[in-house]
Amino acid sequence: MRLLVALILVLGLRQQAQGGEAGVREGYQVWSKERIRYYYTRVMLNPGNAQLRVLLANAYYNDGQVARAGDELRQAVALQPRLAAAHSNLAVVLQAQGQLPEARVEYEEALRQDSAMVEARVGLGTLLCRLGLPGEGLPHLERALELDPAQPGVRYDLGVAYYRAGDFQQAILHLQQVLQADSLNTRASTALGRAYYRQGLVHLQARQAPQALDCFAQSITYHHADEDLFYAKGLAHVAQQEEAAAEAAFKEVVRLEAGYMPALQELGALYERTQRPQEAQYYYQQAEKWAPRWPMLQAVRNAQGEVGAWAK
Template sequence: MDVNAQIANGLAALRRRDLKRAEASFQQVLLHAPQQAQALHFMGAVRQLEGKHGEAEQFFRHATDAAPTDAGAHNSLGSLLSTLGRNKEALASFDAALKADPTLKQARSNRALVLQRLGRHAEALEELQGVTPVTASVLNSRGLSLKECGRLAEAEKAFGDAVAIQPDHFRARHNLGNLLCTDGRAREAIPHYREAVRLAPKVADLRFAFATALYDVGDMAGADQEFRTAIALKPDHTDAHEALNRLYWQHGKRDLHGKSYQVALKAAPMSAPLYAAFARTLEMAGRNTDALAVVEEGLRMLAPTPELVHRRARLRMVAGDEQGGLADYAAAIKLAGDGAATISLDRAKALTRLGRYGEALEDLARAEAALPYDQELWAYRGLCWRLLGDAREAWLNNYDAFVQPCLIDVPVGYSNREAFLQELRDVLLALHDKSAQPIDQSLRGGTQTNGALLNRKEPVIAALRASLSRAVERYIAALPDDPTHPFLSRKSDGFTFSGSWSVLLRGDGFHVNHVHPKGWISSAFYVGVPDTTGGTPHAGAIKFGESGAGLGPDRETVARRIQPQAGMLVLFPSYMWHGTEAFTGPAIRITTPFDVLPA
């Protein structure tokens, strides 16, 4: 038998997707030469196209064993493993391919994509520098890693160049839109999203991103339509559901709140994430009985999943079913296995409310390995330490040293602080176009803006960002060094704004006590404050130390209060419990809080 001719016939059939004829050719070779590497390799390709991934992997591995220097077989194995989400194994296969043949461009490109999926974007950029020719896809990949490395101007150019080379590359247009939105330029992003949608109208994530941009520029009707289109394309698109229902809540369409989930569950009745997201939305709206009914329905339809059992645990605890709730927490942790950190953290919160502080600390310790910088974890640890009389609470919180108020510098171009604040106030008022507070945030009796406020391009907001940056730099520089402290150990020479927004509170408005789970340094900057003289003591003050854990007044204490004034910035650790005292009267209070992460 002519092995080469037989393999050539099989390859020709494989290219035509005539899988039966291809398999017959390769099997004929393997019948006479079971270790023939090329036949093993191409049989793997046949099985992969048939969706038989387990068999495909076996053939690819037999091929690499038979011919360890066959770069193509290593590359094929890596591609399969990457498709299956086994990226670390895929990376090893691409490394083996490039060791066998450093000129194999496909393996280099594939290796860069896997590095991106692993979050190793600096390495991905190095790999992509060697990929030729420089196609639109290569430029798009470069743009993704440049963005993740914080090199936004270079990323924008890469995406723009990709679109220039290939105008119908909808992914590059999509990514360019995402970058522009990240940079506070949603209005510029919309034409790119619109063209990408024309090119690829059935991509749910694209529709979701387009909807988010429309929402950011105030086109509520357009956002509503695009969110619903994303859900129609992918009924279990939980991000689209949550955004759509947030829109309804904030704009007073309470009759529509939650309806999208009901419709979607008819199309995707076996989606555990959809049941869990629906229950979460109802829980945030205070509809705990309805939320529990949704979870129970999900558990009737499906085998128990960590997310559904976890959600039921929360709801049972709220309903006063301590025994059932704790049993569900234990079951959810067992089901989640190595992914139980967030459930352990949540159970620690429940145990804290029950006064079982030692057990709560044990759960927090278990969660810390996976969530070392979760600010809620440290907030609850400090709370348990205080309630146990543990001196480490003072070391952790140190309110006098870590809570720092100051007046910001007058920005360049303004004659005085008052003129700057008045211009800023006018710009911010135009952004508060909603009728209610976000359903998932801490404010009560007010509204909150969308998007990253400090990324907006209005000159007065750019001036605000510059003044705030100088204040944060001084705050960080004054912090002591302590590598053992969860706040001080993250001190670095640089920082980034990880979130920024504006809050408007009306009379009787306030913030419930809370922390910022994903931050490092958090803040309140006061643009305008109401006159609280003659009101109740501490009206309008920001307070620290009193938790939002639902402990009751006998277990709470306010460690420090600060009475704000216009132009004041207050900086503090993100894990520190804080809230506000309500104020009365017709005046409004406008702030621009933000979070900071170390560079």
């Protein structure tokens, strides 16, 4: 322990001397390697200690050495099969490696040994939701929140899980509470913006334009404002016969993405309705020009959205 404290002090002084983000990053990398060396030495001195192997595995994992972390955790489980932390952490490693069914088994084993283990509850709940089983996953996340109601990370995970399950109102409720506790939580703010957008689409599809517009306004407040949102906002204004607001929304769409064909068509129709034939002709021509490329553009946009979602 004295060695660890000394290392923290040395690295803190080094970071102050270097300054800036690069110095902090380099200091963390050095600290990460020293942490590995420290626990590795202790494991070599006491190779039968499963808890030390869990600590070494955590150090490897935090350093990005996922495979080595898995090796240490498997040895820890072999040495002490009833060590819940080893099973839970092994599940995290397996999940990172894409071995989702195997990760589920380890989370479930951890909870069989310690039903109050919040980390395993959250891990299993989010994994089940990711596997398309929200009916099984959400109760685990709700239980984790009961066990640790003050932990914002648990409530955030629950909000995201509700979002993925399509219950956007519950997602909004939980993410709002996360932000009430920490107004600078950018992950929660971004997720809340997405949830408001999706709830707005639900209202729009139900022909509830005023409620949809309220949700879209909230989404913009929480910094989720892309061309899809402004297109949906324009459609809601059209439903309300608010032509000027619809025009502004559709023009914002094409400002963000010139080839957004549906918005170009809507602008053409809007100008036709308001008896502005020259503008209508221009936007109809633009829509016709972009029509052959629209399926490809849409596929690219959808792929980017899937990759970028929940960085989350």
